[in-house]
Amino acid sequence: MSEAMIAMPVRLWRSCLAIGFLMLAAVALAPAPLSAAEDVWTDLKPDLFDERxxxxxxxxxxxxxxxxAHDAxxxxxxxxxxKPQSVDNYIKSITLVIDKNPAPVAAVFHLAQESGLASISTRVRVNAYSDVRAxxxxxxxxxxxxxxxxxASGGCSAPAQKDFDESIAxxxxxxxxxYTPRPAADAASTPVHEAQLMIRHPNTSGLQMNQVTGYYIPAxxxxxxxxxxxxxxxxxxEGAISLSEDPTVRFHFVPQGTxxxxARVEDTEGNVYEAAWPVEPAAMN
Amino acid sequence: MNTFHYTAPNKRMRLSAPSVFIALALSVVVCLHAPLSRSQERCGAGNALEASVEEIASGVYVRAGVTATMTADNAGAIANVGFIIGTEAIAVIDTGGSACDGSRLRAAIRARSQLPIKFVINTHMHPDHVFGNAAFVADGPTFIGHHNLARALAARGAHYLEANRDIMGAAALAGTEIIAPGLPVEDPIEIALGGTTLEIVAHPTGHTDNDLTVFDRRTRTLWTGDLVFLEHLPVVDGSLKGWLAVMDALKKIPALRAVPGHGPVSVPWPRGVADQERYLAVLVEDLRGLIATGRSMNDAIAVAAESERDKWLLFDEFNARNASVGFAELEWE
Structure with missing residues (x-):
């Protein structure tokens, strides 16, 4: 074996290293030891929800x-x-899971009864053919x-930033x-408002691997x-790397007064961003 | 080199010492049993598998890509790629969609000239333009790319290889590897081939954030890479508005002809970019309207630019993707 290795030209060594790192990535990203198991969810479920x-x-x-996935x-x-968020019972959290992603939990949305309606829209990365579950x-x-x-998307789309410099800048x-509030179920109730928060952030994954480029992009x-x-x-x-770059969430709320x-946003480097807006809806049919 | 870190939001994702060992051991085994040269022997120089190229101007050769997505059958040969032969050296412009495809291109070069292949220029990061790089490593060329190309490949290379192995099969991609540029271009550079000089320009974000064009001074031929598509629906993987701005700049280049990344191997310039300009403008207009009326991305991707459907090939493969990217960009306006 050592003879063969010595005989290998330098470039082959380089490619071996590259392959080594790819395999390292493959092993590291496997959701569990012996993860050839098709049913990732069976493995994942106890970690997230115990035996419930x-x-x-x-x-x-x-x-x-x-x-x-049109774009990964x-x-x-x-x-x-x-069902509406009624005082008797309501959705208090939604966990969004993408089974086959390197970090399957994309986000956990903690909702309040005052959310009015627990409907949520967001954008995620999807690395491979996968169940997406809420x-x-x-x-x-x-x-x-x-x-x-x-x-999965085709072979020329990757779950990475479109314009890296712009998203950092x-x-x-x-x-x-x-958005325009939807009418309340009865005249006595407050209408449920709908809004979309958009955040500029690369939301980058530390899994994006160095090839032979010398690049390493931290999470x-x-x-x-x-x-x-x-x-x-x-x-x-609670967000993670499976949310898209420039994370966005569309949600509902029943205004509590005027x-x-x-919004307060914190990232893994401890940066905190804050912004506020008046609740009067800017009309948008 | 072992700078693999990952702050796992999920506690299951961790790297154990045994897995590192297994990965490195496997890589040695794989390398010993599947050397690069095997795929080159099978599809490269010395046999009939030589790319069919057309000389579109003196010394300027283009291999036409088929308008399709990459498959095992087409070996990833879907982009227009080629080479320019000077009196002293040869420059390759994009290398095709697999090591196999690249070695066929190399065979076409060697059937015409034994001059040194001194430069391999990658117009951007996409697999159909860079996956053939490995076929030229033995020639020891300078690999040239946009200054953002290495970063883009670091972020995407592993995914590109994995996703395309799923689609094309591992055999079709034997020997294919990601090779980053050794010469990153930020300000324009010129390279001399003898008898002609190539002007290489890195552009702001458009089709991708790492687009490069090559202008051959002798024949006034502009290689646009995927900054120009014909027939094949344009694919937005950078910025819709940025791309429109880059196109305005490209149209001012006094070229006689252009080699688009997809479509015919040569088109008159700047007339050749008209279809793409129309499509991108329609997409922008439709998306702005949908965003203004509060529609979601889900809704928008089903209807945006639908009026362009019959004017392009691969519309269903890429229009929804373009609409997603454009929607996310334009909703910040």
């Missing part, structure tokens, strides 16, 4: 995703709550799950889009987003 039972969630929520870095996911926990402590299968900029992503209004946290998001809606 998870019920079919189709009475509580629906998940929409394109059948095929930018896959829109829409979770629709099928697990809702209701206030009474029951878990409900819905899922969709998403085919504008990091932390935020924008809120406020740097948004890990906490808190959206508050009228003294109440309406939505708290105070500003504020």
């Amino acid at each position: 039972p998870i019920k079919d969630g189709s009475q509580w929520l629906a998940i929409e995703a394109p059948y095929r 870095a930018l896959v829109p996911i829409k979770i629709t709550a099928l 697990i809702a926990e209701t206030a009474d402590g029951t878990l409900y799950m819905v899922s969709r299968f998403v085919k 504008s990091m932390g900029r935020m924008k809120l889009r406020h 740097h992503f948004v890990d906490e987003i808190a959206i508050r209004q009228g003294g109440k946290t309406l939505l708290f998001i 105070g500003d809606l504020s």
Whole structure:
């Protein structure tokens, strides 16, 4: 073996190193030892929810995703709550999981009763053919799950930044889009408002590997987003690298008085970004 | 070299010493049993598998890509790639979609000239333009790319290899590896081939954030890489607005003809860019309208630029992707 290795030309050694690192990546990213197992979820579930039972969630929520990930870095996911956030019972969290991604938990959305409606839209990275699932926990402590299968994008799309320099240069900029409130179920109730928070951030994954380039890109992503209004946290998001660059979330809320809606965003390097907007909806049909 | 770190948001993702050992041991085994040269023997110089190229101007040769996605059957030969032969040296411009494809291109070069292959220029990061690089390593050329290319390949290379192995099969990509540029271009550079000089320009974000063009002074031929598509639907993997701005700059280049990244091997310049300009403008206009009325990305990708459907090949493969990228960009306006 050593003879053969000595005889190898330098470039072959370089390619061996590259292959070594690729394999290192493959082994490192495997969700568990002996992870040839097809059913990643079976492995993952106990880590996230212990042995708690998870019920079919189709009475509580629906998940929409394109059948095929058009761009691996930018896959829109829409979770629709099928029941309002009532005082009796409501969705208090939604965990969004992409089974085959290097970091399967894309985000955990913690919702309040004052969210009005637990519907959430966001954008994620999808690395490979994968189930994408949303697990809702209701206030009474029951878990409900819905899922969709998403085919991977083609061979020339990767879950990486489009314009790396631009996303670093504008990091932390935020924008809120406020949509026209939907009418309340009855005249006595407050209408449910809908808004979209957009955050400039590369949300980059430390898994992006050095080839023979000498490049190493450390993980740097948004890990906490808190959206508050009228003294109440309406939505708290634990984020991770499977959220797209420039993370965005579309959500609902029932205004608690006329105070500003504020967002506080923190990333893994400890950067904190804050912004606030008045709640009067800028009309947008 | 062992700077592999990952701050895992999920506790399962960690690197254990045994897995490092297994990975490195496997890599040695793989290297010993599948040397690079094997794929080159099978598809390269010395046999009939030589790329068919057309001389579109004196000394300027282009291998036409098929308008398709990369498959085992087409060996990834879907982009227009080629070479320019000077009186002293040869420059290769893009290397094709696999080591096999690259070695066929190399065979076409060697059928015409024994001059040294001194430069391999990659117009951008996409697999159909860089996967053939390995076929030229033995020639010891200077690999030239945009100053962002190495970073882009570091971020995407492993995924590109893995995703395309899934699609094309490992055999079709035997010997294919990611090779980063040794000469990064930021300000324009010139390279001399004898009898002609190539002007190489790195552009701001457009098709990707690492697009490069090559202008052959002798024949006034502009190699655009994927900054210009014809027939094959343009693919946005950078910035929609940025690309429109780069196109305005490219149109001012006094070229007689251009070699687009996909479509015919030679088109009159700047007329050849008109179809792409129209498509991108329609896409921008449609997306702005959808965003203004509060529609979601999900809704937008189903309808944006639908009026262009019959004017392009591979519309279903790429239009929704373009709409996703454009939507995310334009909603910040």
